[in-house]
Amino acid sequence: MDLFNYSRRETSEVMVGAAPLGGPNAIRIQSMTNTSTQDTDACVAQAKRIVDAGGEYVRLTTQGIKEAENLMHINIGLRKSGYMVPLVADVHFNPKVADVAARYAEKVRINPGNYVDAARTFKELSYTDEEYAAELQKIHDRFVPFLNICKENRTAIRIGVNHGSLSDRILSRYGDTPEGMVESCMEFLRICVAEGFDQVVISIKASNTVVMVRTVRLLVSVMEQEGMHFPLHLGVTEAGDGEDGRIKSALGIGALLSDGLGDTIRVSLSEEPELEIPVARKLVDYIAQRTEHPFIPGMPAAEFHYLSPTRRVTTAVRNIGGEQLPVVIADRMDGRSEVDPQFTPDYIYAGRELPTQPETPDMQYIVDADVWTQAANTWPAFNYQQLSLIDACQSELKFLFMPYTALTDEVLACLQRHPEVVVISQSNHLNRVGEHRALAHQLMEDGLKNPIVIFQHYAENEAEELQIKSAADTGALIFDGLCDGIYLLNQGTLSHAVIDATAFGILQAGRVRTSKTEYISCPGCGRTLFNLQSTIARVKAATSHLKGLKIGIMGCIVNGPGEMADADYGYVGAGRGKISLYKRKECVEKNIPEAEAVEKLIELIKANGDYEEK
Incomplete structure (x- = not known):
């Protein structure tokens, strides 16, 4: 398989009524x-x-x-x-x-x-x-x-x-x-x-x-x-x-x-x-849309294992890279000042001028390198044409915006001299996954351990569009272990709160950083033994403030107990109007009337010391 260039796997054709799949058929x-x-x-x-x-x-x-x-x-x-x-x-x-x-x-x-x-x-x-x-x-x-x-x-x-x-x-x-x-x-x-x-x-x-x-x-x-x-x-x-x-x-x-x-x-x-x-x-x-995209001349790094990838080895620069959780960088160059305390970015890129009213007292800002000063308590950002400034800058943390196509021998030598530089990988390619991968693999092949933040740029006006595209573009990079952080920039009409929540949601979905309660809930089917959607809403209303917990809400026993092994607590349909509660994969209470089950779930969470009042 080509890690850098998209093409569909060749498969046999299966006739499913008048709508065959596989082979030459569309997905x-x-x-x-x-x-x-x-x-x-x-x-x-x-x-x-x-x-x-x-x-x-x-x-x-x-x-x-x-x-x-x-x-x-x-x-x-x-x-x-x-x-x-x-x-x-x-x-x-x-x-x-x-x-x-x-x-x-x-x-x-x-x-x-x-x-x-x-x-x-x-x-x-x-x-x-x-x-x-x-x-x-x-x-x-x-x-x-x-x-x-x-x-x-x-x-x-x-x-x-x-x-x-x-x-x-x-x-x-x-x-x-x-x-x-x-x-x-x-x-x-x-x-x-x-x-x-x-x-x-x-x-x-x-x-x-x-x-x-x-x-x-x-x-x-x-x-x-x-x-x-x-x-x-x-x-x-x-x-x-x-x-x-x-x-x-x-x-x-x-x-x-x-x-x-x-x-x-x-x-x-x-x-x-x-x-x-x-x-x-x-x-x-x-x-x-990636079909027949321009060729990406990437070369797989010898140390990379597609079937069992581990996180790329990097040098920690402050809280980025090494064993640190992936960071979120956000953008505030439009002068708007808003932040959700639950999804506060680790760094804010402010461009050439800091906001007049910082969003939080300890907010970490990034400014363009040519306006950066030591006294400003910010971190400088360099574009790939400002390599000469990197040697002169004394900051302990620097950000270098870098597309794969600009990764020259001069740039690689600069990164070798400056392990304090965090690379912000950029791509405008139709297959941006392949181009981001190519940059990371090039650094691995050259023995460079600079952390990489994945920059994803969109212009969406609907939250669902941003969520789908940014998650699809970032997933493989997270699973490959190539992501030390993400930076979502959206130039549509979406609020910063939506963009920030999407960035944190991507990291949580990829199991690399937890910022909120995770709900493992089935879509429901003819086996479902209670009103799934209203139950999810009630459970969320009572538990959504409990950061870090995984709660399973399952309609029946087909996958219920098995998926409970990956959840801290489980709510599973046991019969018509009856619910069983689980602590991980162990059933702790059976056949609870549905009307009482959500309250019993909260009692179980409290009894195990995992509940905090809002």
């Missing part, structure tokens, strides 16, 4: 209903809204045989109205349901974590090699008849691995690791190949974006080693709602799309399903 967009699959009219109406918004596939949960059989009526209802959208059945726990669904849906999603293996219980099991092989034979014997049904009915399948529902068997041998997630998928893919069944799409998801990106990268590498070219479905599970859900999804999905990976995507928001479609469309269209 497909999909969503999932959250109505009961036994309610034909509700499912048809919601599927229509998804299609009208631009969705190309509609997925429905099929808990049992009745739901699977009702796909026929839902399909008929849609076709009568002129909607030819392919339907995807979502199956967990019961392979018999998959057999039925394959007769009525254009694609069936199965979960390797619970297709034959028992539901995850977090028990530590032990298998001999013979016992483990016997379990694999059970999968083979149950899976092959399903593949035969799919062949007869021309039904595609999705092998959908979720971090939250890995089986105890996989965990016993591989642990809770990307390698375990990949092997869970490969066990089924190898059977597909052996049986000559190639109508397969793969997804491998997590709510943790770092795990999601690393696992998909690893999966593609393993498939290539085994000569497989199956297309990929991308998504971040339990991404949440609002700006958090948009940033987290664009960061994780965008990082993979930027590397040419992905043939269909779903942006999973805890909102109405049709609202996911415009977000996904904006993300896909933005990445597609």
Whole structure:
């Protein structure tokens, strides 16, 4: 794979009804209903809204045989109205349901974590090699008849691995690791190949974006080693709602799309399903602009490992680089003075003149080098044409604005002499991810340890546009370990508060700096056992001031307990109108009436010493 130049991975084509994916086809967009699959009219109406918004596939949960059989009526209802959208059945726990669904849906999603293996219980099991092989034979014997049904009915399948529902068997041998997630998928893919069944799409998801990106990268590498070219479905599970859900999804999905990976995507928001479609469309269209971009002559650094990247080694300059958290630099050259105390930038670039009313007494300012003085208690910024000033300047911290195309031998020599210089990497390239990467790899190859702040420049008037584009442009750089800070400049009409919150949101979504409560909430489906959106609003109202906590809000048990392992506290649907509460992956109270559950969650947080009054 070319780290610096965008091109889509070549994959096999999979026929999903009349809307094939993979191969030469454009990236497909999909969503999932959250109505009961036994309610034909509700499912048809919601599927229509998804299609009208631009969705190309509609997925429905099929808990049992009745739901699977009702796909026929839902399909008929849609076709009568002129909607030819392919339907995807979502199956967990019961392979018999998959057999039925394959007769009525254009694609069936199965979960390797619970297709034959028992539901995850977090028990530590032990298998001999013979016992483990016997379990694999059970999968083979149950899976092959399903593949035969799919062949007869021309039904595609999705092998959908979720971090939250890995089986105890996989965990016993591989642990809770990307390698375990990949092997869970490969066990089924190898059977597909052996049986000559190639109508397969793969997804491998997590709510943790770092795990999601690393696992998909690893999966593609393993498939290539085994000569497989199956297309990929991308998504971040339990991404949440609002700006958090948009940033987290664009960061994780965008990082993979930027590397040419992905043939269909779903942006999973805890909102109405049709609202996911415009977000996904904006993300896909933005990445597609990179097609046939001007060539970037980058060279990969020998020390960089794409499948298991670590943070680039840098020299700490004050609070930038080294082991320090990535910083946020913001812009205030328009004279406007506003700051949200929760999202206060580490540095403010003021250009040639400091604000007359500093936003906070201890605000750190950056000014242009030719107006900088030692007494001003600011830090100088140099553009790439001011190298001569760097040697003369006695500041302990300096910022050098530098595009990759200007990274000459003279500049490299200057950086070698001045480890106190922080490089602000600039790019106006169609593929700015590739150009930022090229600069970082050049510094690594030359043994330079100057920190790098990623500068991203936009002109957006809608917050959603900024969130999607900036997260998509920055995600891969964070996951590659190349980001010691970010600097978002937006010359549209958005407020500084929105821009600053987006910058901090990107760092939090990338798991490199926490500035607020993180909510791991599913988008809801026909399995959801309570009003998800109103519950999220109530939980947020009571806990959003608790910086650093992760709270999971999950509609059912499919991924609920598994994702609780990555959350400090969990709120999971246990039955109609009943909630179970978790402390990490341990259930601490079961079957609480829904009306009391949010208050009980707050009591649990308080009892563990993690609650502070507003």
